[in-house]
Amino acid sequence: MNLPNIITLSRIPTMFIIVWLMYCDWWGAATLAFVLFITAAIGDWLDGYIARKRGLVSNFGKFMDALTDKVLILGIMVAFVGLKTIPIPWVLITLCREFLISGMRMVAASKGVVVAAERGGKLKTVMQLIAVGVLLFAPMLHDDLAKYLSFSVDSIVEVLNHAGLWLFIVATALTVSSGVSYAFKYKRVFADVMN
Numbered sequence: 051m052n053l054p055n056i057i058t059l060s061r062i063p064t065m066f067i068i069v070w071l072m073y074c075d076w077w078g079a080a081t082l083a084f085v086l087f088i089t090a091a092i093g094d095w096l097d098g099y100i101a102r103k104r105g106l107v108s109n110f111g112k113f114m115d116a117l118t119d120k121v122l123i124l125g126i127m128v129a130f131v132g133l134k135t136i137p138i139p140w141v142l143i144t145l146c147r148e149f150l151i152s153g154m155r156m157v158a159a160s161k162g163v164v165v166a167a168e169r170g171g172k173l174k175t176v177m178q179l180i181a182v183g184v185l186l187f188a189p190m191l192h193d194d195l196a197k198y199l200s201f202s203v204d205s206i207v208e209v210l211n212h213a214g215l216w217l218f219i220v221a222t223a224l225t226v227s228s229g230v231s232y233a234f235k236y237k238r239v240f241a242d243v244m245n
Contacts, residue, residue, distance in 0.1 A: 054101035170228035181217035
């Protein structure tokens with residue numbers, strides 16, 4: 051187990067801590083959730099950077115990097131549904147796409163083909179990270195920082211929530227389009243399974 055893989059796998063327990071903090075109502079919980087999420091997002095870039103720089107790129111690392119991104123984002127999205135921040139249909143669309151692509155990756159792996167993340171998938175992930183970051187920043191501002199400011203943050207929080215939702219809509223559209231792109235590019239994998 052090398053350093054990039056440890057950073058990659060750390061996103062799974064981090065997701066559980068962030069979701070727990072999202073449901074806590076004590077002062078500082080929202081800030082800690084936001085900081086941990088930013089740390090995990092930086093880790094998403096850092097693990098790949100270290101792996102490339104040290105020559106530690108592996109099929110396991112490629113597969114787990116994509117998988118832990120999904121676990122992190124989907125776990126937080128489900129928590130947002132529970133908090134009535136994100137409508138459930140958007141999350142279900144994302145879940146369906148991620149399960150289909152992950153299943154395709156597993157089938158491809160069984161045939162010795164590694165389906166690495168592509169530009170469309172990476173763009174989708176970046177947009178999801180930004181949307182989740184904005185939606186986590188809003189309660190941090192409202193619950194933790196507002197009392198230190200000399201002005202009301204209610205209108206700013208409302209704008210942040212709307213911006214986060216619109217960013218999530220864009221991320222959902224990218225999720226569908228990148229999923230279709232993967233399916234077309236690796237249609238032979240699907241064809242082999244069906245035969």
